[in-house]
Amino acid sequence: AEEALRQAQKMEAVGQLTGGIAHDFNNLLTIIIGNIDTVLRRFDSGGDPRARRSLENALKGAERAASLTQRLLAFSRRQPLDPKTVDVDRLLAGMSDLLTRSITESIAIQIVADDDLWPVEADPHQLENVILNLAVNARDAMPGGGTLTIAARNVELAEEGPDGAPPGQYIAISVTDTGIGMSADTVARVFDPFFTTKEVGKGTGLGLSMVYGFAKQSGGYIAIDSEEREGTTFTLYLGRKTDRGGDSFESPGAQGAVAG
Numbered sequence: 001a002e003e004a005l006r007q008a009q010k011m012e013a014v015g016q017l018t019g020g021i022a023h024d025f026n027n028l029l030t031i032i033i034g035n036i037d038t039v040l041r042r043f044d045s046g047g048d049p050r051a052r053r054s055l056e057n058a059l060k061g062a063e064r065a066a067s068l069t070q071r072l073l074a075f076s077r078r079q080p081l082d083p084k085t086v087d088v089d090r091l092l093a094g095m096s097d098l099l100t101r102s103i104t105e106s107i108a109i110q111i112v113a114d115d116d117l118w119p120v121e122a123d124p125h126q127l128e129n130v131i132l133n134l135a136v137n138a139r140d141a142m143p144g145g146g147t148l149t150i151a152a153r154n155v156e157l158a159e160e161g162p163d164g165a166p167p168g169q170y171i172a173i174s175v176t177d178t179g180i181g182m183s184a185d186t187v188a189r190v191f192d193p194f195f196t197t198k199e200v201g202k203g204t205g206l207g208l209s210m211v212y213g214f215a216k217q218s219g220g221y222i223a224i225d226s227e228e229r230e231g232t233t234f235t236l237y238l239g240r241k242t243d244r245g246g247d248s249f250e251s252p253g254a255q256g257a258v259a260g
């Protein structure tokens, strides 16, 4: 519990700081990208090809910067969550193309889900983002190829579960790789903002902080199971959506009940 509190405080402090900076940068980058775009459009009808190439490079750089500030904003939770009733099975099926495109050919992708998976209440867009983040980390952990398994199952916890999850009904979404695994030291630090073992330019160290933030904000829990040279499993536990509270998915005619 103390560890969780320390983590939460650290996240809060770094989140405040980066959120403020990222917000300003995002606005500035919007101006830069907009202006380069306008000039490039003028070039469409000809002009100096070298100047054009320089502008295109500037645009690419600015867009990369914008995508980084987007990630910073997501991490600092300035992007509010928009929770809906989510059918995880359908969400995973819908991600299959995206995953194939993001994961190298030498990695086999398996997606498995329980029949009659319980619904969860979560922001579907952010949940996709979280799963993609975990999948890309899994890919990076398997430079020589391997298997990426994404599994969703119903879990009934009789006692306290991982990360202090109280007993109850959960949907567990796990992302497993057969990669390099992590040392105990690394496991202890993975959720720290800006902790990365990747080369400069490849890793920001924000992916898992964002995943952690999402789990907490969605009332969920996250577990790590990792063995060096064997592989890693990250499991996200999200509470089963019950029909208590306003927008029941079960009662017919309920307002705002959106599946998937």
Ligand code: ADP
Residues within 6 Å of the ligand: 137, 138, 141, 177, 179, 180, 181, 182, 186, 190, 195, 196, 197, 198, 202, 203, 204, 205, 206, 207, 208, 209, 232
């Ligand atoms: P980044 O991917 O930008 O480094 P993350 O917060 O997503 O940032 O991950 C932090 C670190 O955790 C990674 O640099 C890596 O050392 C470790 N890590 C995350 N996922 C895995 C994995 N599936 N296998 C091995 N190490 C991992």
